[in-house]
Amino acid sequence: MNTTIMLFLLQDGITNGAIYALLGLALVLVFAVTRVILIPQGEFVTYGALTYASLASGQMPGTAKLALAMGTVAFAFDLFVARKALHGRLIVRSVLANIVLPAIVLAVTLYFAGQKPPVAVCIALSLLIVAMIGLFLYRIAFQPLAHTSVLVLLIASVGVHLALQGLGLLFFGAEGQRGPAVLSGAFTAGSLRFTGQSITVYGITIAFIVGLWLFFGLTLYGKALRATAVNRLGARLAGIRTTLSGQIAFLLASVIGALSGIMIVPITTLYYDSGFLIGLKGFVAAIIGGLVSYPLTAVAALFVGIVEAFSSFYASNYKEVIVFMLLIPVLLLRSLAAPAVEEEKD
Amino acid sequence: MQSRLPILIFAALMAAIPFVPGMPPFWIVLLDNIGLTALVAMGLVLLTGVGGLTSFGQAAFVGFGAYTTALLTTAYGLSPWLTLPLSLVVSGLLAVLLGLVTVRLSGHYLPLGTLAWGLGLFYLFSKLEFLGRNDGISAIPPLSIGTFRMLSPGSIYFAIWVAVILSALLTMNLLDSRTGRAIRALRRGHVAAEAFGVHTPRAKLLVFIHAAVLAGLSGWLYAHLQRAVNPTPFGAQAGIEYLFIAVVGGAGYVWGGVLGAAIVVILKEVLQSYLPLILPGSGQVETIVFGILLVALLQLAPGGVWPWLMSFLPERTAGRKPDTSLKLEARPRPPGQSNVLLQVEKARKQFGGVVAVNNVSFEVQAGEIVALIGPNGAGKSTTFNLITGVLSASSGSISVLGRKVDRAPPQEIVKLGISRTFQHVKLVPDMTVLENVAIGAHLRGHSGPLASMLRLDRADEAKLLAEAARQIERVGLADQMHQLAGSLSLGQQRIVEIARALCVDPMLLLLDEPAAGLRHMEKQQLAKLLRDLRDGGMSVLLVEHDMGFVMNLADRIVVLDFGTKIAEGTPATIKTNPEVIKAYLGVAA
Numbered sequence: 001m002n003t004t005i006m007l008f009l010l011q012d013g014i015t016n017g018a019i020y021a022l023l024g025l026a027l028v029l030v031f032a033v034t035r036v037i038l039i040p041q042g043e044f045v046t047y048g049a050l051t052y053a054s055l056a057s058g059q060m061p062g063t064a065k066l067a068l069a070m071g072t073v074a075f076a077f078d079l080f081v082a083r084k085a086l087h088g089r090l091i092v093r094s095v096l097a098n099i100v101l102p103a104i105v106l107a108v109t110l111y112f113a114g115q116k117p118p119v120a121v122c123i124a125l126s127l128l129i130v131a132m133i134g135l136f137l138y139r140i141a142f143q144p145l146a147h148t149s150v151l152v153l154l155i156a157s158v159g160v161h162l163a164l165q166g167l168g169l170l171f172f173g174a175e176g177q178r179g180p181a182v183l184s185g186a187f188t189a190g191s192l193r194f195t196g197q198s199i200t201v202y203g204i205t206i207a208f209i210v211g212l213w214l215f216f217g218l219t220l221y222g223k224a225l226r227a228t229a230v231n232r233l234g235a236r237l238a239g240i241r242t243t244l245s246g247q248i249a250f251l252l253a254s255v256i257g258a259l260s261g262i263m264i265v266p267i268t269t270l271y272y273d274s275g276f277l278i279g280l281k282g283f284v285a286a287i288i289g290g291l292v293s294y295p296l297t298a299v300a301a302l303f304v305g306i307v308e309a310f311s312s313f314y315a316s317n318y319k320e321v322i323v324f325m326l327l328i329p330v331l332l333l334r335s336l337a338a339p340a341v342e343e344e345k346d
Numbered sequence: 347m348q349s350r351l352p353i354l355i356f357a358a359l360m361a362a363i364p365f366v367p368g369m370p371p372f373w374i375v376l377l378d379n380i381g382l383t384a385l386v387a388m389g390l391v392l393l394t395g396v397g398g399l400t401s402f403g404q405a406a407f408v409g410f411g412a413y414t415t416a417l418l419t420t421a422y423g424l425s426p427w428l429t430l431p432l433s434l435v436v437s438g439l440l441a442v443l444l445g446l447v448t449v450r451l452s453g454h455y456l457p458l459g460t461l462a463w464g465l466g467l468f469y470l471f472s473k474l475e476f477l478g479r480n481d482g483i484s485a486i487p488p489l490s491i492g493t494f495r496m497l498s499p500g501s502i503y504f505a506i507w508v509a510v511i512l513s514a515l516l517t518m519n520l521l522d523s524r525t526g527r528a529i530r531a532l533r534r535g536h537v538a539a540e541a542f543g544v545h546t547p548r549a550k551l552l553v554f555i556h557a558a559v560l561a562g563l564s565g566w567l568y569a570h571l572q573r574a575v576n577p578t579p580f581g582a583q584a585g586i587e588y589l590f591i592a593v594v595g596g597a598g599y600v601w602g603g604v605l606g607a608a609i610v611v612i613l614k615e616v617l618q619s620y621l622p623l624i625l626p627g628s629g630q631v632e633t634i635v636f637g638i639l640l641v642a643l644l645q646l647a648p649g650g651v652w653p654w655l656m657s658f659l660p661e662r663t664a665g666r667k668p669d670t671s672l673k674l675e676a677r678p679r680p681p682g683q684s685n686v687l688l689q690v691e692k693a694r695k696q697f698g699g700v701v702a703v704n705n706v707s708f709e710v711q712a713g714e715i716v717a718l719i720g721p722n723g724a725g726k727s728t729t730f731n732l733i734t735g736v737l738s739a740s741s742g743s744i745s746v747l748g749r750k751v752d753r754a755p756p757q758e759i760v761k762l763g764i765s766r767t768f769q770h771v772k773l774v775p776d777m778t779v780l781e782n783v784a785i786g787a788h789l790r791g792h793s794g795p796l797a798s799m800l801r802l803d804r805a806d807e808a809k810l811l812a813e814a815a816r817q818i819e820r821v822g823l824a825d826q827m828h829q830l831a832g833s834l835s836l837g838q839q840r841i842v843e844i845a846r847a848l849c850v851d852p853m854l855l856l857l858d859e860p861a862a863g864l865r866h867m868e869k870q871q872l873a874k875l876l877r878d879l880r881d882g883g884m885s886v887l888l889v890e891h892d893m894g895f896v897m898n899l900a901d902r903i904v905v906l907d908f909g910t911k912i913a914e915g916t917p918a919t920i921k922t923n924p925e926v927i928k929a930y931l932g933v934a935a
Contacts, residue, residue, distance in 0.1 A: 141641050148648045151400055151597065154457065155590040156641050163637030166630040280465065287458045321469040327462035332447050
């Protein structure tokens with residue numbers, strides 16, 4: 001192997017790793033706040049990517065309709081929960097958030113569909129649609145289960161993954177799609193070629209990591225989220241609405257997922273079921289990071305990306321085996337170093 | 347103990363089904379699939395529902411079972427009956443390997459770890475040349491007895507359901523035993539179980555192996571039903587599916603696994619065959635509906651369908667009282683006699699910069715009641731944890747009967763005859779009082795898991811239960827013996843903990859705030875019990891905040907404040923000690 005190939009693989013690995021880092025961060029965030037292991041994270045990626053690609057190629061993405069449908073269900077859930085104490089303000093607020101907003105987005109999408117809108121509009125619409133899906137998803141599937149065990153939440157998460165993946169096939173078909181580059185152009189440095197797209201990936205990843213760091217460190221909402229992660233009951237007693245924390249976590253996760261998808265769809269062809277595997281690699285990174293540490297997760301993700309790139313070069317057949325088996329030594333180390341303290345489970 | 351009658355009826359019913367005239371062969375295929383799935387789900391019930399260890403990797407063990415027999419029967423021409431034990435052994439051995447790595451992981455690391463190797467193994471199945479890569483292995487011989495070859499789904503049906511019902515029986519036997527109680531205590535954390543000698547990592551590994559062997563059995567049957575294997579049914583999706591089958595059925599119940607398998611297999615079949623008629627269009631509609639139904643089902647019955655169904659049946663009649671005339675052998679006494687049972691010398695425990703216990707020394711002699719008092723945060727419970735091996739001291743030493751036990755784990759301490767209760771009650775709420783107390787006698791029983799499955803442990807078990815019942819009567823809770831521990835008041839739960847500690851046959855009893863939550867009368871009864879125990883030769887070291895209770899009961903009192911011993915003496919001298927008064931009231935009164 002020569003230096004050029006090595007540098008090229010390294011670059012490829014870092015680009016993929018950056019995406020895994022973002023997804024890993026989102027998984028850590030959602031788990032810490034809501035105890036949900038978010039298997040549908042991968043669907044946020046494909047929904048974001050394929051919505052963007054469909055819009056850019058002048059098609060109408062089905063996800064916009066899904067958002068409205070889910071909003072309607074969420075509205076029904078709101079009404080049902082509040083049936084004993086209905087009052088006007090609550091209904092108006094619920095209608096605005098759950099029905100009017102997705103309806104407006106649907107109308108805008110319909111307006112733009114078929115006329116190949118500029119890239120910025122496609123990105124904005126895709127993010128908005130997937131963000132709403134994430135938010136409604138929490139309301140419909142996970143908020144009613146918030147009191148149950150991690151296991152039940154996990155199984156619900158599997159159910160959601162199945163449903164969303166099936167819907168993905170319905171909306172986007174079995175054919176893979178590619179989207180236009182977010183930033184075109186390229187430059188070379190030495191023997192390496194940097195495309196605008198890969199620069200975008202690095203930039204957005206770093207921006208998100210810094211942004212999350214600032215959000216959790218400096219803002220009141222960020223601190224509320226951290227408090228919820230540490231102790232739900234304590235946070236509630238201190239007046240933090242755990243529902244709000246869950247909504248914020250899902251909102252962030254869906255936006256991060258969609259953004260990751262939009263960033264990779266110009267590089268790789270994505271299919272309706274590609275998200276699962278991409279999300280899982282984010283998982284691997286998150287586990288190496290111990291599901292608690294953001295910086296460690298980011299470093300681990302880069303590592304996963306690089307290992308993947310190199311193993312696809314040397315032993316492409318065993319690429320996935322190597323990536324997933326990576327976890328075993330990490331887990332082994334963690335077991336050996338595991339403190340013998342009791343974790344109180346109730 | 348469950349009655350065998352419903353199981354017999356179920357077995358008879360299953361045996362009769364193929365003989366019902368006009369039974370569509372398709373239904374038999376469906377039942378075959380349910381049986382295969384139920385075997386795996388049953389293992390998960392034990393692993394996840396009972397033991398609290400979530401695994402996504404079970405499909406991989408099914409794969410091990412299936413590939414083992416597929417390879418050996420096709421490439422080496424072995425008889426399927428010879429590969430049955432081999433399939434089980436391969437699954438079991440790999441479970442040991444993977445289990446040693448993953449079982450010690452806490453909380454959510456475990457499910458993710460199992461997901462990781464589940465995926466990795468799936469890719470390995472599909473890439474290895476000698477396993478036929480993605481095409482797998484075909485032309486596997488059918489099962490046969492003499493000249494009877496089980497070629498049709500109808501003939502292997504019996505093999506499958508015999509396996510299911512036998513496995514269910516063995517699994518239920520296991521749960522209803524000494525080992526089973528240790529397994530059922532796993533989910534509630536390891537400190538309490540270990541304080542009574544349970545080796546929790548070993549118990550976890552055991553359930554892991556049990557679940558893997560059941561999965562391997564399912565794989566072996568699957569290979570001979572399909573007569574071909576390929577990697578697809580052993581992937582991560584399948585692993586996840588097995589887990590939700592167990593959860594939907596009711597993860598804590600053996601029959602919940604079978605019910606869950608029936609619900610999910612039938613639901614998928616119905617959706618696949620009828621949904622296209624209602625909603626014509628592109629495929630995968632059934633996956634969407636299935637996913638949505640799954641979430642809906644969980645929102646309606648988060649505990650699973652089996653316990654929900656069972657709640658309609660009339661409540662079970664109270665269990666039989668064990669025959670208390672059976673005697674359990676006394677705990678083997680360590681050699682050497684000393685009047686000083688416990689000696690704590692300059693014990694120190696630091697958590698980072700906080701000194702929780704600061705060079706504390708005291709001793710407990712045979713036949714005395716010593717009280718450890720002090721304001722909140724004085725280091726009393728930490729001292730208990732140092733003595734019982736839950737924590738190890740930063741410096742100083744602790745000796746039992748003159749033997750140093752500084753680094754000994756809790757399982758060794760209890761063998762020396764030191765048993766304890768906990769400040770925050772650590773009982774298994776969904777086990778009866780009797781079963782909870784019997785955990786205390788864990789080290790005085792000898793039957794292992796295999797003996798329990800085969801019911802060879804009954805004599806041993808009867809003695810353990812008899813001892814538990816005796817201790818429950820001794821503390822005055824005979825009427826609550828068959829109630830669930832979680833249904834008792836907090837005060838009563840503390841008393842149950844004392845009965846459990848007494849089951850160790852201890853020489854020294856460590857009680858952490860035993861009187862908290864008791865009423866006046868109950869406190870008096872407790873004091874009488876403790877005096878009786880002392881008069882019988884037992885020593886008691888107790889932490890307590892109720893001064894009236896302590897002053898009337900204790901022979902000696904040790905006072906801690908901010909981790910440091912500030913006084914020691916008889917109740918009369920402690921009452922007037924200015925240091926003690928200062929610690930409690932702030933200034934010398």
